[in-house]
Amino acid sequence: MSDSNALGQLLSRDVAEPEFHQAVEEVFNTVQPVLDKHEKYRKHKILERMIEAERIISFRVTWTDDNGDVQVNRGYRVQMNSAIGPYKGGLRFHPSVTQSVLKFLAFEQIFKNALTGLPMGGGKGGSDFNPKGRSDMEVMRFCQNFMAELSKHIGHRIDVPAGDIGVGGREIGYMFGAYRKSQKEFTGVLTGKGYGWGGSLIRPEATGYGLIYFADNMLKNIGDSFEGKKCLVSGSGNVAQFAMQKILELGGIPVSASDSSGHIYDESGITAEKLAFIMELKNVKRGRIKEYADQYPEAVYTENADGQDSNPIWDHPADCAFPCATQNEINATDASNLVRNGVKLLGEGANMPATPEAIDVIVDNGVLYSPGKASNAGGVATSGLEMVQNYSGINWSSAEVDQRLQEIMKNIHDTCLHTAEEYGHRGNYMVGANIAGFIKVADAMIAQGVI
Numbered sequence: 001m002s003d004s005n006a007l008g009q010l011l012s013r014d015v016a017e018p019e020f021h022q023a024v025e026e027v028f029n030t031v032q033p034v035l036d037k038h039e040k041y042r043k044h045k046i047l048e049r050m051i052e053a054e055r056i057i058s059f060r061v062t063w064t065d066d067n068g069d070v071q072v073n074r075g076y077r078v079q080m081n082s083a084i085g086p087y088k089g090g091l092r093f094h095p096s097v098t099q100s101v102l103k104f105l106a107f108e109q110i111f112k113n114a115l116t117g118l119p120m121g122g123g124k125g126g127s128d129f130n131p132k133g134r135s136d137m138e139v140m141r142f143c144q145n146f147m148a149e150l151s152k153h154i155g156h157r158i159d160v161p162a163g164d165i166g167v168g169g170r171e172i173g174y175m176f177g178a179y180r181k182s183q184k185e186f187t188g189v190l191t192g193k194g195y196g197w198g199g200s201l202i203r204p205e206a207t208g209y210g211l212i213y214f215a216d217n218m219l220k221n222i223g224d225s226f227e228g229k230k231c232l233v234s235g236s237g238n239v240a241q242f243a244m245q246k247i248l249e250l251g252g253i254p255v256s257a258s259d260s261s262g263h264i265y266d267e268s269g270i271t272a273e274k275l276a277f278i279m280e281l282k283n284v285k286r287g288r289i290k291e292y293a294d295q296y297p298e299a300v301y302t303e304n305a306d307g308q309d310s311n312p313i314w315d316h317p318a319d320c321a322f323p324c325a326t327q328n329e330i331n332a333t334d335a336s337n338l339v340r341n342g343v344k345l346l347g348e349g350a351n352m353p354a355t356p357e358a359i360d361v362i363v364d365n366g367v368l369y370s371p372g373k374a375s376n377a378g379g380v381a382t383s384g385l386e387m388v389q390n391y392s393g394i395n396w397s398s399a400e401v402d403q404r405l406q407e408i409m410k411n412i413h414d415t416c417l418h419t420a421e422e423y424g425h426r427g428n429y430m431v432g433a434n435i436a437g438f439i440k441v442a443d444a445m446i447a448q449g450v451i
Helices: 003-013 018-030 032-037 046-050 099-116 136-150 170-181 205-219 238-249 271-282 290-295 332-340 354-363 378-392 398-423 429-449
Strands: 055-064 070-080 087-093 123-126 159-162 230-233 255-256 264-267 300-303 320-321 345-347 368-370
Touching: 003 018, 003 230, 018 032, 018 099, 018 354, 018 429, 032 429, 046 290, 046 429, 055 087, 055 099, 055 136, 055 429, 070 087, 070 099, 070 136, 087 170, 087 378, 099 123, 099 136, 099 429, 123 136, 123 159, 123 170, 123 271, 136 170, 136 429, 205 238, 205 320, 205 345, 205 368, 205 398, 230 238, 238 271, 264 290, 271 290, 290 300, 354 368, 354 429, 368 429, 398 429
Parallel strands: 087 123, 087 159, 230 255, 230 320, 320 345, 345 368
Antiparallel strands: 055 070, 070 123, 255 264, 264 300
């Protein structure tokens, strides 16, 4: 089967999975030079095999809310590829969760995990459950019932989930407790655990820190730095918060943050004091980002409008942009606005936050661009380090974990650049990331036979 036929078969068979199609098409389009150079990948039908999940588990989750009413949600785990290690990838609790979304995330995770250099396969899971507005007891009951089914399919050498959107330390704690009780063992079956019970230092910070470490390497590669750079950041959760913290440490100036309701733009800059306010607001009070403008009147709050054809957060003057919210939050119009407003670097903190059309605009205008599978790999990399610590029963210091994280992000950066140049796409981080991840996994699949 030709590569185009393989893609055509996917599109006709999984007709209602647009997010998955988008992720697969990006990889198909960039690995063609590898297929042309090495016939073995076509001979062994690697593309056809790689786009089919090894296993997809779908299950019902029933639980009772604080009023005693029965609630019903759907739970999933997509175990995409385990050629280089146990399945690894987060759990997402959000109303937007569908099988298509989780398949795209699991497919991306294959390459992201391969780039880290750690032995981890690709997986993803979650539920359409929304923890926002739910009490701690409701979240606990949901997590316990979710884990009652998921525990049948995971293990510390089989599949090691982590957190994602809607799944933080609270949710990981409840799920780990439920797993430990049902399985009667204390193992590193989840990452993102608390430090006192198997977790790793720097894990909460890792995705945001890693994103900025990667961007710092991109800037250094062209003889530049973060010093004085104005940075647009979307989101206000874990990734956005720690990205802003690291931007500040490196001399940059974050000027925006957002949530599902709208965004704030603070031209004077989000200082360490202001960032502490955001962390308190989102992590403790679980408030809305518009409260930032009430606290700091110099900031402007813009509410999202129904039917808007662009995201106004990307229409401000800046040097760098870091989308850290969700998939497809930057379209072609947004990308044009970024270019017009002087952005010279875009690093993806979220998974697939830019549409294919947006990426074309960014790359065609000479903006440095790093795909999420490379630049947000710090989270799963540190999850991998947590797994290593769990296997050996030790804990590393913050400085040691952070140093390893910096080394991993630099290695990913250098691998992307080297691979892109080797295959005729000098400076193209997206091509380099896709090809490097693909080759590592594909070679392992061939070595292990047709299974």
